[in-house]
Amino acid sequence: MAFQPTVTERPFDTNMSRHNPKAERVSITEEHSVLCPEEKELKRQEEALELVKELRSSPDWIEAISHSYLTDSAREHSLTAHSLRGQDKILRRPLKFFNQDKTKCIVILHVGDHLCGHHGYVHNGLLATLLDEHLAFVSLPSLPNYTGFTANLNVDYIQPVRPNQWISIHGELDRVEGRKAYAEAWIETMLDGERMTEAQSLYISPRQA
Numbered sequence: 331m332a333f334q335p336t337v338t339e340r341p342f343d344t345n346m347s348r349h350n351p352k353a354e355r356v357s358i359t360e361e362h363s364v365l366c367p368e369e370k371e372l373k374r375q376e377e378a379l380e381l382v383k384e385l386r387s388s389p390d391w392i393e394a395i396s397h398s399y400l401t402d403s404a405r406e407h408s409l410t411a412h413s414l415r416g417q418d419k420i421l422r423r424p425l426k427f428f429n430q431d432k433t434k435c436i437v438i439l440h441v442g443d444h445l446c447g448h449h450g451y452v453h454n455g456l457l458a459t460l461l462d463e464h465l466a467f468v469s470l471p472s473l474p475n476y477t478g479f480t481a482n483l484n485v486d487y488i489q490p491v492r493p494n495q496w497i498s499i500h501g502e503l504d505r506v507e508g509r510k511a512y513a514e515a516w517i518e519t520m521l522d523g524e525r526m527t528e529a530q531s532l533y534i535s536p537r538q539a
Contacts, residue, residue, distance in 0.1 A: 366417075368417065368421060369422055372421060372440050373422065375440075375496070376425065376438070376496075379438065379496060379520060381436075381438060381498060381520065382425060382438060385425075385427045385436065390429060390430070391429060391436070392428050392429075393425065393426065393427055394427070395423075395426070396411070396423055396424045396426045396437070397410070397411035409459065410459065410460070414445070414456070417442070417444075418443055418444040418445075419441075419442050419444050419445055420439055420440070420441065420442065420445070421440065421442060422439070424438060424439035425437065425438040425439070426467075428467075431471070432467070432468065432471035432472075433468055433471070433472065433502065433503040434468060434500075434501065434502050434503070435464060435467040435468050435499075435500075436498060436499070436500050436501075437464060437499040438496065438497075438498050438499075438520070439496070439497060439499075440494075440495070440496050440497075441456075441491070441493050441494070441495065442493060442494060443493040443494050444493075445493060450492065450493070451490045451492065451493075452490070452491040452492065452493050454485075454527075457485070457487070457491060457517060457527050458483070458485045458529070460499055460517070461483075461485060461499065461516075461517065461529040462483055462529070462531065464499045464501045464515045465480075465483070465501055465513045465514075465515050465529065465531040465533065466478070466480070466533065467501060468501040468502060468513050468515075469503060469511035469512075469513045469531065470511075470533065472503060472506045472511055473506070473509065473511050473533065473535040474535045475535070477535050477536065478511060478533035478534055478535040478536075479533065479534060479536070480531060480532075481510075481532045481533065481534045482531060482532040483529060483530075483531045483532075484529060484530045484531070485527065485528070485529045486527065486528045486529070487527055488525060488526055488527060488528065489526045489527075491517065491519070495520065495521065496519075496520035496521075497517055497518065497519055497520060498517070498518050498520055499515060499516070499517050499518075500515060500516055500517075500518065501513060501514070501515035501516075502514055502515070509534055509535040509536075509537070510533070510534050511533045511534075511535075512530070512531070512533075513530070513531050513533070514528070514529065514531075515528075515529050515531075516529070
């Protein structure tokens with residue numbers, strides 16, 4: 331059973347308002363969690379990662395619960411928050427860190443071997459999906475009503491990503507022009523910090539937002 335964190339959230343006017351720079355600053359507890367042996371091992375590995383230690387000890391970064399901006403109903407229908415979670419997929423809840431104004435974000439997760447295209451290689455479509463979602467994390471907080479949709483996504487696959495390893499996804503907001511937000515993101519391996527995939531995006535907030 332995958333761990334479902336205990337979350338104490340303040341009420342927000344709308345679901346999308348949870349993308350604002352002051353949202354998602356909630357406490358994370360695992361006091362009553364029941365983890366399967368495989369997730370216990372991933373948790374142990376996670377806590378030993380140097381990047382995790384660095385981010386948690388830095389006053390410049392805020393840890394947030396992944397997908398906490400989704401309602402329970404929306405989470406059940408989410409590709410990344412629900413369908414891709416589970417044994418040999420994304421078993422462990424990804425770690426998510428923002429800077430103070432949410433213009434930068436780092437997500438750390440473990441990819442299993444049921445996420446492949448060709449055997450032994452993580453599906454490039456999954457990598458594009460993770461990058462697209464990550465680009466939203468750094469774009470939506472700066473758009474009107476924290477709302478926007480992908481208008482353009484360019485992905486460069488530099489090297490294939492192997493399954494059964496920890497990866498980190500890094501994103502930065504480039505600029506905002508009215509209802510348009512431009513951002514970039516990339517995926518690195520945790521083993522050597524090598525950049526594997528890069529992406530640039532344009533998010534546009536609808537006129538009625």
